[in-house]
Amino acid sequence: xxxxxxxxxxxxxxxxxxxxxxxxxxxxxxxxxxxxxxxxxxxxxxxxxxxxxxxxxxxxxxxxxxxxxxxxxxxxxxxxxxxxxxxxxxxxxxxxxxxxxxxxxxxxxxxxxxxxxxxxxxxxxxxxxxxxxxxxxxxxxxxxxxxxxxxxxxxxxxxxxxxxxxxxxxxxxxxxxxxxxxxxxxxxxxxxxxxxxxxxxxxxxxxxxxxxxxxxxxxxxxxxxxxxxxxxxxxxxxxx
Amino acid sequence: xxxxxxxxxxxxxxxxxxxxxxxxxxxxxxxxxxxxxxxxxxxxxxxxxxxxxxxxxxxxxxxxxxxxxxxxxxxxxxxxxxxxxxxxxxxxxxxxxxxxxxxxxxxxxxxxxxxxxxxxxxxxxxxxxxxxxxxxxxxxxxxxxxxxxxxxxxxxxxxxxxxxxxxxxxxxxxxxxxxxxxxxxxxxxxxxxxxxxxxxxxxxxxxxxxxxxxxxxxxxxxxxxxxxxxxxxxxxxxxx
DNA sequence: AATGAGTAAATAATGTATGATATCGTTTGA
DNA sequence: TCAAACGATATCATACATTATTTACTCATT
Numbered sequence: 001x002x003x004x005x006x007x008x009x010x011x012x013x014x015x016x017x018x019x020x021x022x023x024x025x026x027x028x029x030x031x032x033x034x035x036x037x038x039x040x041x042x043x044x045x046x047x048x049x050x051x052x053x054x055x056x057x058x059x060x061x062x063x064x065x066x067x068x069x070x071x072x073x074x075x076x077x078x079x080x081x082x083x084x085x086x087x088x089x090x091x092x093x094x095x096x097x098x099x100x101x102x103x104x105x106x107x108x109x110x111x112x113x114x115x116x117x118x119x120x121x122x123x124x125x126x127x128x129x130x131x132x133x134x135x136x137x138x139x140x141x142x143x144x145x146x147x148x149x150x151x152x153x154x155x156x157x158x159x160x161x162x163x164x165x166x167x168x169x170x171x172x173x174x175x176x177x178x179x180x181x182x183x184x185x186x187x188x189x190x191x192x193x194x195x196x197x198x199x200x201x202x203x204x205x206x207x208x209x210x211x212x213x214x215x216x217x218x219x220x221x222x223x224x225x226x227x228x229x230x231x232x233x234x235x236x237x238x239x240x
Numbered sequence: 241x242x243x244x245x246x247x248x249x250x251x252x253x254x255x256x257x258x259x260x261x262x263x264x265x266x267x268x269x270x271x272x273x274x275x276x277x278x279x280x281x282x283x284x285x286x287x288x289x290x291x292x293x294x295x296x297x298x299x300x301x302x303x304x305x306x307x308x309x310x311x312x313x314x315x316x317x318x319x320x321x322x323x324x325x326x327x328x329x330x331x332x333x334x335x336x337x338x339x340x341x342x343x344x345x346x347x348x349x350x351x352x353x354x355x356x357x358x359x360x361x362x363x364x365x366x367x368x369x370x371x372x373x374x375x376x377x378x379x380x381x382x383x384x385x386x387x388x389x390x391x392x393x394x395x396x397x398x399x400x401x402x403x404x405x406x407x408x409x410x411x412x413x414x415x416x417x418x419x420x421x422x423x424x425x426x427x428x429x430x431x432x433x434x435x436x437x438x439x440x441x442x443x444x445x446x447x448x449x450x451x452x453x454x455x456x457x458x459x460x461x462x463x464x465x466x467x468x469x470x471x472x473x474x475x476x477x478x479x480x
Numbered sequence: 481a482a483t484g485a486g487t488a489a490a491t492a493a494t495g496t497a498t499g500a501t502a503t504c505g506t507t508t509g510a
Numbered sequence: 511t512c513a514a515a516c517g518a519t520a521t522c523a524t525a526c527a528t529t530a531t532t533t534a535c536t537c538a539t540t
């Protein structure tokens with residue numbers, strides 16, 4: 001048997017991973033609900049949604065049904081779908097639960113720590129620090145709100161990296177769900193509260209304690225950040 | 241103004257709460273997957289499911305989409321729906337996560353304890369103790385497996401009652417999801433392991449510690465029960 | 481005039497049927 | 511032995527029919 005001179009390069013049997021319309025609508029709806037584009041309490045009319053995302057009614061229904069199981073839309077038989085209302089109580093619940101879940105997940109991640117996990121945190125933190133935040137105050141009046149999606153994306157990645165080593169798929173899934181629910185409140189009510197936060201320092205403190213293996217300090221730093229977010233939200237609410 | 245002698249008793253505008261076909265199929269599928277009637281790894285063909293539950297394809301797709309967000313069915317675009325496979329690793333993850341989540345929820349429930357909550361636990365435990373378990377060994381060969389759904393129902397209610405006072409809707413939702421995922425393993429692989437368990441004593445121990453306000457002992461008793469379940473599962477698996 | 485029951489029209493969710501498109505298993509040909 | 515091609519099967523999307531809810535209106539009663 002002779003070696004081939006031209007590498008046969010088996011064409012990767014990569015499934016093209018085509019997306020169905022239902023999945024496309026699912027992601028679009030999810031994004032628009034989390035970003036507050038679709039307002040809390042708003043009724044989601046099938047036909048409107050279908051037209052909005054250029055899809056049929058059937059894919060829309062499938063997307064809405066998926067989201068209803070993630071508590072990102074409310075559903076009532078024969079009455080339709082709604083964007084879930086927001087409330088201070090709900091946000092308090094989300095933050096508190098997130099503190100428990102991610103606190104535990106961080107603790108376990110540190111217990112199981114590996115070099116690869118630590119590297120991923122360093123990297124995620126570095127990338128996050130190098131991603132600028134565009135403040136609303138610096139844009140001209142009448143301009144659309146600034147797009148911070150790169151920062152948002154890296155922020156999510158950073159927090160996922162912290163707890164990624166906890167060893168529990170289910171706990172990570174819960175953390176992800178809660179992160180999403182929490183982000184919704186940030187987008188809806190606190191779009192412009194970035195500036196008052198020394199988030200770079202906060203993140204650095206979490207990273208330092210985590211890499212030092214100081215579980216107690218790391219968890220407290222993480223939870224402290226979430227509780228600060230809640231505090232700002234409460235002030236924002238009472239100030240209006 | 242005189243008081244009316246015949247109470248007008250405004251007829252409660254109680255919505256009849258009709259169930260759609262999609263919801264009916266959703267519950268039926270959920271039950272059959274948890275009970276292991278639909279086997280792990282099995283492909284869920286839309287038409288088959290539709291016929292099985294006497295429904296159209298559309299309601300079936302909606303039900304499957306809901307369940308996919310609860311991890312009770314796996315979904316792949318253009319490839320269909322599947323009953324999730326089971327694995328020892330997955331069950332370990334479920335039990336461990338359940339210990340964390342319910343441990344925390346029980347701790348918080350005790351911290352916020354009220355008389356109503358304690359009463360509900362007493363009652364749920366009492367009802368559970370008075371519900372007999374029908375053992376497979378005691379039925380004639382060839383007979384269908386015994387129906388323990390009353391016990392299962394009360395068992396669920398008991399565990400929900402323990403943590404109901406934790407004050408977090410989201411945590412309770414997670415606990416519920418995990419309970420369901422865990423029950424699936426019990427139904428699939430341990431249908432006949434009831435007898436070897438002194439579950440009445442185990443439950444009583446949890447109740448005693450809980451009502452005594454002994455958080456540490458209560459949580460350990462609760463987690464101990466789950467870990468015992470895992471141990472039995474591991475033995476069942478290796479013994480076959 | 482204001483209130484409320486009853487009723488009919490409009491609206492929207494739900495379900496059915498059908499056609500389009502992708503995947504999967506098999507066969508055929510080099 | 512491998513790969514391309516074909517046919518069978520199933521998912522997905524659209525169009526349409528059905529059923530429930532919501533709204534608007536009428537009219538009797540207070």
